[in-house]
Amino acid sequence: MSSLGFAAISIALAISIYVVIASIVAARRGYPELGSSSRNGMWAMAGLVTVASLALITAFLTHDFRISYVANYSSRDMSLAYTLAAFYAGNEGSLLFWTWLLSIFSVIVLRQNREKHRELMPYVTAILAFTQGFFLLLMVFISNPFETLPFTPTEGQGLNPLLENPGMITHPGPLLIGYLGFTIPFAFAMAALITRKLGDEWLRSVRIWTLIAWLSLTFGNIAGMQWAYVELGWGGYMAWDPVENASLMPWLTGTAFLHSVLVQKSRGMLKIWNMVLIILTFTLSIFGTFLTRSGVLSSVHTFGQSNLGPFFLGFIGLTLLGAFGLLFDRLSDLQSEDELDSFLSREAMFLLNNLFLVAATFAIFWGTVFPIVSEAVRGVKVSVSAPFFNNVVGPIFVGLIAIMGGCALIGWRQTTGRNLLRKLLFPSAAALALLVILLILRTGNWFAVLLFSLAGLVLLSIPSEWFREIRARHRAKKVNYWQAFSGLMGANKPRYGAYIIHLGLAILAIGVIGSSFFNTEKEATLDPGQEMTINQYTLRYEGIQSFETASRQVTSAPMSIFNGGELLGVLTPQKFVHRTHENPVTDVAIRSNLKEDLYIILAGWDGDTATFKVLVNPLVNWLWIGGIIMILGTVIAVLPERRRTATLPGEEKT
Amino acid sequence: MKLKTYALGLLAGLAVTFITATAAMADTPTVSSVGKKVICQCGCTLILTNCNHGECGPREEMNTIIANQISAGKSEGDIIGFFVDRYGPQVLASPSKSGFNLTAWVLPFAVLAGGGGILYYLIHSWVRRGQTAEASTAPEMAREREGYSQRLARDLEKFEQR
Numbered sequence: 001m002s003s004l005g006f007a008a009i010s011i012a013l014a015i016s017i018y019v020v021i022a023s024i025v026a027a028r029r030g031y032p033e034l035g036s037s038s039r040n041g042m043w044a045m046a047g048l049v050t051v052a053s054l055a056l057i058t059a060f061l062t063h064d065f066r067i068s069y070v071a072n073y074s075s076r077d078m079s080l081a082y083t084l085a086a087f088y089a090g091n092e093g094s095l096l097f098w099t100w101l102l103s104i105f106s107v108i109v110l111r112q113n114r115e116k117h118r119e120l121m122p123y124v125t126a127i128l129a130f131t132q133g134f135f136l137l138l139m140v141f142i143s144n145p146f147e148t149l150p151f152t153p154t155e156g157q158g159l160n161p162l163l164e165n166p167g168m169i170t171h172p173g174p175l176l177i178g179y180l181g182f183t184i185p186f187a188f189a190m191a192a193l194i195t196r197k198l199g200d201e202w203l204r205s206v207r208i209w210t211l212i213a214w215l216s217l218t219f220g221n222i223a224g225m226q227w228a229y230v231e232l233g234w235g236g237y238m239a240w241d242p243v244e245n246a247s248l249m250p251w252l253t254g255t256a257f258l259h260s261v262l263v264q265k266s267r268g269m270l271k272i273w274n275m276v277l278i279i280l281t282f283t284l285s286i287f288g289t290f291l292t293r294s295g296v297l298s299s300v301h302t303f304g305q306s307n308l309g310p311f312f313l314g315f316i317g318l319t320l321l322g323a324f325g326l327l328f329d330r331l332s333d334l335q336s337e338d339e340l341d342s343f344l345s346r347e348a349m350f351l352l353n354n355l356f357l358v359a360a361t362f363a364i365f366w367g368t369v370f371p372i373v374s375e376a377v378r379g380v381k382v383s384v385s386a387p388f389f390n391n392v393v394g395p396i397f398v399g400l401i402a403i404m405g406g407c408a409l410i411g412w413r414q415t416t417g418r419n420l421l422r423k424l425l426f427p428s429a430a431a432l433a434l435l436v437i438l439l440i441l442r443t444g445n446w447f448a449v450l451l452f453s454l455a456g457l458v459l460l461s462i463p464s465e466w467f468r469e470i471r472a473r474h475r476a477k478k479v480n481y482w483q484a485f486s487g488l489m490g491a492n493k494p495r496y497g498a499y500i501i502h503l504g505l506a507i508l509a510i511g512v513i514g515s516s517f518f519n520t521e522k523e524a525t526l527d528p529g530q531e532m533t534i535n536q537y538t539l540r541y542e543g544i545q546s547f548e549t550a551s552r553q554v555t556s557a558p559m560s561i562f563n564g565g566e567l568l569g570v571l572t573p574q575k576f577v578h579r580t581h582e583n584p585v586t587d588v589a590i591r592s593n594l595k596e597d598l599y600i601i602l603a604g605w606d607g608d609t610a611t612f613k614v615l616v617n618p619l620v621n622w623l624w625i626g627g628i629i630m631i632l633g634t635v636i637a638v639l640p641e642r643r644r645t646a647t648l649p650g651e652e653k654t
Numbered sequence: 655m656k657l658k659t660y661a662l663g664l665l666a667g668l669a670v671t672f673i674t675a676t677a678a679m680a681d682t683p684t685v686s687s688v689g690k691k692v693i694c695q696c697g698c699t700l701i702l703t704n705c706n707h708g709e710c711g712p713r714e715e716m717n718t719i720i721a722n723q724i725s726a727g728k729s730e731g732d733i734i735g736f737f738v739d740r741y742g743p744q745v746l747a748s749p750s751k752s753g754f755n756l757t758a759w760v761l762p763f764a765v766l767a768g769g770g771g772i773l774y775y776l777i778h779s780w781v782r783r784g785q786t787a788e789a790s791t792a793p794e795m796a797r798e799r800e801g802y803s804q805r806l807a808r809d810l811e812k813f814e815q816r
Contacts, residue, residue: 234704241699339784340777348777355769363762370749370758378754381744383693385701388748392762521686521703586706601706613706 002067002146005055009096012048012103013140015041016133020126027122027195035122039110042125045132046103053100056093056145060086066152069093069145075158075580077551085169086159091292091308092145094176098289099135102180105209106132109184113205120202123191131183134315143308158551161578161585167227175220175247179285181213182250185257186282186323189275193326196333198271203261208638214258215634217251222627233586233601235521235615237623240389245368246288249361253281256357259350266412267347268337272327273354275334279323284361286316291368341413344420349407356403360396367392390516398451401509404502405457408465423468427460448517455513458506462499489636497637501630508626514619521615528608535616537598538562542570544608552576557602557610561591573602573612594621683730688720691730691747692737701747 019041026035056069060083065071073086073093088097106128113121139145159168185206192202224247225237238244257277263270290312327334340347367384374382409415409423435453439446473484489496524532528543542558556574560567571589578585591598599615686703694705695712705713716737723733737745749755 233706234700236704239700239704336780340780341784342781343777351773351777355766355773359762359766359769362765366758366761374749374754374758381742382749382755383699383744383747384749384758385693385699385747387691387701388758391748392759396762396766603706 001055001059001062001064002148005052005059005146006140006144008048008052008055009099009136009139009146012045012052013133013136015045015048016129016136019045019129020133023122023126023129027119027126038122038125038129039114042103042110042129043107045129046107049096049100049103049132049136052146053087053096056096057084057087060084063156065154065156066148067145068147068149071149071153071156073157073159075156075551078159078164081169082159082164085163085172088172088176089159089163089168092139092143092147094172095135095139095143096145097173098176098180099132099139101177102128102132102135102183105180105184109209117191117197117201117205119195119197120188120191120205123194124187127187127190128183131187134311138308138311142311158578158580161552161576161581162231165227165231167223167231171220171223171227173220174216174223175288178213178215178217178220178247179250179288181209181216182254182278182282182285184209185213185278189278190323190326193275193330196330198330198333200265203265203274207261210254210258210261211634211638214251214254215631215638217247217254218627218634219631221247221251222624222631226624229620230588230590233588235519235588235599235601235613235617236515237620238386240367240386242291242368243288245364245389246284246291249364250281250284250288252357252361252364253277253284256354256361257281259357260354263347263350269340269347270351271334271336272331275327277354277358279320279327280361283316283319283323284365286312286319290316342415344410344415344417346407346410346412346415349403349410353400353403353407356396356400360393360400363393363396364389397509398454401451401454401458401506404505405454405461408462408499408502423465424461427457427464430460431457445517448513451513451517452510455506455509458509459503462503462506466496466499493639494637497633497635497639500633500636502633504626504629504631504633506626507629508623511619511621511623511626514622515617518618519615521613523603523611523613525609525611532612532614534598534614536563537568537616539600539612539614541610541612544605544610551579553579555602555605557605557612559589559600559612561598571598571600573600575602592621595619597621683724683728683733685717685720685724688724688730688733689717691734692716692745693747695741695745 019038022034022038022041025031026038056067058064059067059070060074063070063074063076069090069092070086073089074083078086086093088094106125109128110121110125113124117124188202188206192198224244228239228244229237232239257274260270260274260277264274290309342348367388370384371382374380405427406420406424409420431453434456435449438449438452469488470481470484473479473488474481477484477487479487520535522532522534526532526541528541531538531540533539538561540560540562542560544555544557546553546555548554554574554576556572558570558572560570562568569591571591573589574587575584576587577583586601589600596616596618597620599617601613601615603611603613605611689702692702694700694702694710694716696705696710698705698710700706702713702716719736720733723736728736734746743750749758751759
């Protein structure tokens with residue numbers, strides 16, 4: 001298997017070099033046969049990388065521990081799901097996974113555009129082949145997933161116990177799809193710059209890919225937060241770890257791109273800015289891959305020290321230099337076709353949201369690299385952790401929520417101040433009422449109360465605008481409200497998908513505010529039978545239990561949970577030591593409902609005496625529900641649009 | 655007029671709430687509040703309250719120091735200063751707000767403010783250029799279009815209020 005896999009990636013590398021050269025020559029000299037040959041080359045690369053990936057998967061399934069990567073990341077006692085997930089659990093395998101998916105996406109793009117964009121496609125092909133070639137080069141010469149050991153171990157190391165969680169199956173894959181997905185809009189953007197075909201054609205072609213990449217990153221980020229919450233066992237879901245930051249940055253610039261592209265489509269403006277955003281989004285996607293492999297920053301997610309860092313840095317530098325150089329050369333072709341009509345227009349609001357999204361990206365980037373900057377400039381090591389990001393990025397996110405509240409209410413071109421105020425009347429009055437109620441209830445933190453009412457403003461302003469549009473259709477078409485609603489949804493999925501995404505984001509924000517500002521925590525050392533209280537809960541420690549499974553030495557400490565004397569159930573926090581990893585892993589116990597999570601960590605024990613850290617995290621489920629709603633909204637936005645013959649009020653394109 | 659008064663009232667209300675909220679933030683040290691501002695020295699790179707290693711000597715030691723110093727009446731600043739003297743500035747969960755480290759705190763907001771300034775200038779010039787072009791090329795057409803725009807806005811408003 002190792003020879004087959006290595007041969008496949010080596011041949012694929014050679015073909016990628018051929019495809020890059022052949023595509024460019026075919027485009028420049030106009031040789032259609034060569035162009036066709038380069039496209040066939042892409043299919044051959046996809047086939048070869050698929051063979052290599054299947055070879056590695058087979059090696060995992062057959063426990064071929066002679067392959068170093070298989071021995072390092074799997075063992076015979078692992079379930080089928082985790083054995084398959086081990087494919088991308090380490091550095092070498094994740095590079096192969098990245099390349100495999102990109103090769104498949106690339107041939108889908110070629111197939112989709114076989115009769116379209118004849119001038120763009122050779123350059124799109126060259127850029128996609130160049131990116132794949134870079135990853136193949138790393139695997140062939142530096143980080144070979146098929147490297148063999150001089151002997152065959154009888155058993156493998158197994159997966160890091162922290163990764164043996166369903167979140168391990170659900171979050172890295174979508175994150176990688178999100179990262180590599182942005183390669184396609186980037187390739188089209190560069191092809192448009194090279195060929196000077198800078199109209200809307202390339203934007204139309206990349207819309208679906210941008211949304212798929214964004215959807216995957218959204219899902220990956222939320223699933224990653226959920227994994228961190230249940231598996232890392234410190235009571236939170238976002239530690240602002242460098243690798244978490246790296247996955248958030250392309251999501252933010254990708255979000256900005258999704259908004260500003262609408263301005264280019266509807267008004268022919270922001271062409272330069274859109275180019276800048278897609279270059280940044282692609283580069284930040286590679287930056288995330290660089291962070292996990294370079295060892296320049298410490299993180300729970302890194303693959304340990306590797307010598308790939310300089311190669312990634314070189315690739316990022318080359319991309320930035322080439323892309324911005326090309327953009328600079330084509331500035332005169334990217335002139336705006338229109339002017340803005342008013343500050344009170346959706347175009348201006350999208351620009352404002354872009355400003356905040358890019359500022360948030362910069363703040364996260366600056367905070368992430370500041371330890372390196374400080375050491376390079378002053379020779380002093382500093383740490384930049386959650387308190388910095390909460391204080392710097394937090395207020396920028398608050399600004400974004402506020403903009404989101406107004407955005408849906410402001411139309412394209414121009415909205416009169418009077419009209420806007422009239423639309424804002426109900427949602428802002430209700431948000432103000434919420435503010436007053438929360439203040440009267442003395443919920444504690446005034447700033448959090450203000451944030452709740454802002455999120456409330458978004459939650460009310462979008463449905464009120466939606467209802468206004470449904471009512472307009474109901475009156476104009478003389479149909480009932482349900483028919484008006486489904487008619488609108490069917491006629492303009494991107495617009496209403498976006499409404500749902502924003503509602504989801506507001507619900508997610510409520511979860512973040514609740515769990516960040518109102519959480520309670522308590523630590524106690526208890527003997528069996530002793531109790532501790534936190535908020536309305538009483539927890540009785542029932543005694544320590546130790547047992548062994550096939551792969552683990554487990555210590556558990558069941559606690560009976562009471563609320564007002566009523567037994568709610570028994571929660572069992574655990575710690576376990578995996579047979580092949582000496583560090584103990586925390587397995588938290590969580591009792592969860594819409595109001596709050598009771599989160600119990602077994603911090604340590606001495607004989608029968610155990611120490612617990614207990615947290616009450618309010619509204620955490622709102623975060624996950626908001627995330628699911630965002631994903632649902634994106635799926636609706638991605639669905640193909642129904643052909644329309646006429647446009648009614650409320651059906652304008654977003 | 656009513657709407658304008660309402661909007662001004664709303665803005666004033668929000669401003670007062672925000673200022674009061676900021677002023678209300680209190681500073682009473684606890685093991686948890688100090689622990690959230692320093693990094694555990696076991697090498698996990700997590701803030702002290704988040705370190706969940708089974709048997710973590712540095713975490714226990716740091717927590718004990720914080721508890722003892724709070725009992726001795728030390729302020730949060732004193733306790734954090736003690737850790738900085740002992741472990742160096744890397745123990746802080748975020749850079750200090752002085753000297754070169756100030757750039758970490760200020761630069762993101764400077765980018766936001768600078769970007770905001772550029773954005774204001776761009777939108778302002780686009781809007782003005784659009785109006786000038788419209789007025790100079792076809793003043794009558796522009797007036798006519800303005801008339802239609804106002805009428806459309808009025809009609810839409812009436813339609814929605816029906």
